[in-house]
Amino acid sequence: MYKFSLSTIFIFILFLSSCSSEKPNALTESDAEAFLQRVELEDKTLGPIVSSAYWIGANFITYDSQKVVADYGKRYQLLALERARQASSFDKVEVSEENRRKLNLIKSSFVMPSPLNEALAGEISSISAELDAMYGTGEHCFSVDDCYDLEAFENIIDNSRDPEELLKAWEGWRNIGKPMKDMYLRMVEIGNQGANDLGYDGLTDLWFSKYDMPAEDFLDETDRVWDELKPLYDALHCHVRNELSNFYGENIVSRSGNLPAHVLGNMWGQSWANIYDLVYTPESDQPSSEINLTNILIENDIDEVEMVKIAEKFFISLGFEPLSNSFWERSLFIKPKDRNVVCHASAWDIDSDINDLRIKMCIERNAEDFSVIHHELGHIFYYQAYSDLPNIFQRGANDGFHEAVGDLLSLSITPNYLQKIGMITSEEAAKANSDPISLLMQQALDGVVSVPWTLMLDKWRAKVFKGETSPDELNNSWWELRKFYQGIEAPRDRDLDAFDPGAKYHIPGNTPYTRYYLAKILQYQFHESLCNQMGFEGPLHECSIYDNEIAGKKLRAMLALGQSKEWQTALEAMTGTRELSGKAMLNYYRPLMDWLDKQNAERTCGWEAS
Numbered sequence: 001m002y003k004f005s006l007s008t009i010f011i012f013i014l015f016l017s018s019c020s021s022e023k024p025n026a027l028t029e030s031d032a033e034a035f036l037q038r039v040e041l042e043d044k045t046l047g048p049i050v051s052s053a054y055w056i057g058a059n060f061i062t063y064d065s066q067k068v069v070a071d072y073g074k075r076y077q078l079l080a081l082e083r084a085r086q087a088s089s090f091d092k093v094e095v096s097e098e099n100r101r102k103l104n105l106i107k108s109s110f111v112m113p114s115p116l117n118e119a120l121a122g123e124i125s126s127i128s129a130e131l132d133a134m135y136g137t138g139e140h141c142f143s144v145d146d147c148y149d150l151e152a153f154e155n156i157i158d159n160s161r162d163p164e165e166l167l168k169a170w171e172g173w174r175n176i177g178k179p180m181k182d183m184y185l186r187m188v189e190i191g192n193q194g195a196n197d198l199g200y201d202g203l204t205d206l207w208f209s210k211y212d213m214p215a216e217d218f219l220d221e222t223d224r225v226w227d228e229l230k231p232l233y234d235a236l237h238c239h240v241r242n243e244l245s246n247f248y249g250e251n252i253v254s255r256s257g258n259l260p261a262h263v264l265g266n267m268w269g270q271s272w273a274n275i276y277d278l279v280y281t282p283e284s285d286q287p288s289s290e291i292n293l294t295n296i297l298i299e300n301d302i303d304e305v306e307m308v309k310i311a312e313k314f315f316i317s318l319g320f321e322p323l324s325n326s327f328w329e330r331s332l333f334i335k336p337k338d339r340n341v342v343c344h345a346s347a348w349d350i351d352s353d354i355n356d357l358r359i360k361m362c363i364e365r366n367a368e369d370f371s372v373i374h375h376e377l378g379h380i381f382y383y384q385a386y387s388d389l390p391n392i393f394q395r396g397a398n399d400g401f402h403e404a405v406g407d408l409l410s411l412s413i414t415p416n417y418l419q420k421i422g423m424i425t426s427e428e429a430a431k432a433n434s435d436p437i438s439l440l441m442q443q444a445l446d447g448v449v450s451v452p453w454t455l456m457l458d459k460w461r462a463k464v465f466k467g468e469t470s471p472d473e474l475n476n477s478w479w480e481l482r483k484f485y486q487g488i489e490a491p492r493d494r495d496l497d498a499f500d501p502g503a504k505y506h507i508p509g510n511t512p513y514t515r516y517y518l519a520k521i522l523q524y525q526f527h528e529s530l531c532n533q534m535g536f537e538g539p540l541h542e543c544s545i546y547d548n549e550i551a552g553k554k555l556r557a558m559l560a561l562g563q564s565k566e567w568q569t570a571l572e573a574m575t576g577t578r579e580l581s582g583k584a585m586l587n588y589y590r591p592l593m594d595w596l597d598k599q600n601a602e603r604t605c606g607w608e609a610s
Contacts, residue, residue, distance in 0.1 A: 029093060032103065035086055047351070047391070049072075050076050057129065059342075061137055066130065071125070073129060074125040077121045078118065081110075081113060083106050085116065087107045088107055088198075102390070106392065107198065108206065108210050111511075112128065112187060112188075115190070115197045127187045131509070134179065135342070135508050140153075150343070153172055153173040154267050157265065158266070161278075163262070170267070174500050174503045177502025178497055180499055228586070229451055233448055233449070238596075243278055256607075257607060260489060260490075261488050262491045263275070269482075270454075271450055272445040272449050276441065276442050290438055291428065293366075296423055304365065308377070311374045314546055315381045317546055319556055323380070332358075332359070344509075345362075346360050347377075349383040352394060357384065371413060375407060377409075382402055389560075389562045393563045393564040394562055395562060397558075404519040405555075406519075407447075408526045411527045411543075411588075414542055415430075421546075437592060440588075448589065451520050455514075458517075521585065522580070525575050525580075528540060534551055539591065
């Protein structure tokens with residue numbers, strides 16, 4: 001029998017915290033420094049244990065593992081809440097700029113806080129663990145012998161061209177969301193109470209107050225950048241709709257309405273890369289210049305681990321240290337056959353003091369996962385870069401920076417890069433570069449298409465958090481926003497009890513999604529800036545930062561800042577500007593935009609939004 005004494009550690013810390021908060025004397029900067037030192041010690045001693053518990057919960061989904069995760073989640077939530085309240089007690093104490101930043105980060109370090117109440121902390125932790133497990137083990141059976149999990153449904157959505165089969169798979173996966181609805185609403189109810197107790201005006205205020213500027217100003221910034229990029233998305237939407245209508249017929253895809261969500265080659269319609277062959281045909285009579293990376297991986301017998309090693313070499317070429325032995329020993333690369341796991345790709349900083357960094361991913365040998373691996377290692381090497389900072393600063397400059405670094409690398413997977421690492425010949429690289437529209441179309445069907453999707457998810461959540469969306473309207477609100485931002489609609493009327501948001505991991509998993517919106521913008525700003533500093537001459541889509549000393553030095557310096565400075569300072573260190581901008585993305589896709597304008601000249605573009 002194993003019996004751990006961690007519970008006594010938590011209780012002892014909470015006891016000390018409650019006692020120290022009752023000190024009658026006026027607080028001083030010395031008190032603040034003592035508090036911050038204690039937080040640092042707690043993070044170093046307790047953080048790795050909690051991280052390991054969550055790792056087990058994601059990699060061994062059982063009743064017992066979820067019970068352990070829920071228990072650890074409750075304890076750590078209570079500890080973090082007590083920390084936040086103590087940090088607030090120093091609001092009027094004069095402290096150094098660095099200590100003030102640490103205190104503010106402690107106060108805003110929550111996604112779904114509970115009140116400082118053991119019962120509510122336990123309830124919200126249990127709900128969170130159960131929702132996570134429901135998603136990870138999600139399966140829908142049409143009959144006893146006809147059952148599908150997410151991987152099986154995605155295989156149909158990604159590859160089939162049969163609209164009936166696509167509709168069956170699309171609707172089938174969304175059945176897993178229905179039983180989540182009431183639990184999700186209860187979690188939001190508790191979370192709003194917790195946010196109020198921390199001094200925020202609900203979860204929306206908490207979520208959007210983390211960006212070194214007032215929440216409303218930040219939201220205005222995201223809308224301003226979307227206004228810059230919307231013409232590019234609208235042009236792409238118009239072209240794709242026309243081509244899909246040609247393929248499926250107007251009874252499936254109208255030439256003037258919203259796009260039906262089931263024919264876009266992705267379970268959530270967040271990427272249209274899998275329908276590239278339906279929406280673009282090279283104008284030349286020459287054989288296709290497209291690089292089929294999936295076929296290259298299979299033909300060269302490059303397995304899942306070797307795919308990760310190739311991505312590691314990219315970072316090593318930029319001056320980063322090789323991954324540790326523990327990374328290769330403890331990461332999950334292949335979906336186990338003997339147990340359920342959460343296959344959603346993720347990077348884990350278990351214990352930076354001993355360089356225990358891992359990824360968890362059910363890798364498929366295809367082009368998409370080749371890019372995703374580069375993305376996940378972006379997180380890992382970000383962890384590596386700021387590991388010498390105090391624990392409180394061991395985060396991205398904002399949550400979008402972490403995602404942007406991973407996405408940045410995907411822009412450098414160019415034909416020239418693939419030729420340099422021996423995956424294609426110089427002739428194949430030259431041929432691919434000769435058809436820039438093909439290359440840019442492939443990238444835009446992911447990079448541009450995902451922008452409004454990454455914006456609308458948290459727009460939906462903000463309405464739910466603020467009570468602007470009633471429980472009966474959760475699903476209708478979801479589809480109204482999808483129509484407004486993306487011009488996408490459900491292929492047919494949804495059931496009254498449908499909860500389609502639950503079919504996307506980040507909703508039951510409580511992962512804020514604005515970070516991905518920021519990442520989409522920042523990756524192009526980073527890419528354009530690094531290419532300019534390298535002295536690259538030519539179209540931006542042909543630039544790769546692989547094996548470039550200048551780019552590596554600049555990138556490592558920015559990553560090493562962690563969250564010790566405002567994100568605007570980190571952005572300025574990389575790009576020379578403190579402002580988010582969509583102009584770099586527009587510059588990157590300028591050749592494609594010019595081509596789309598010609599294609600759409602005689603077409604009816606736009607859609608009727610709700």
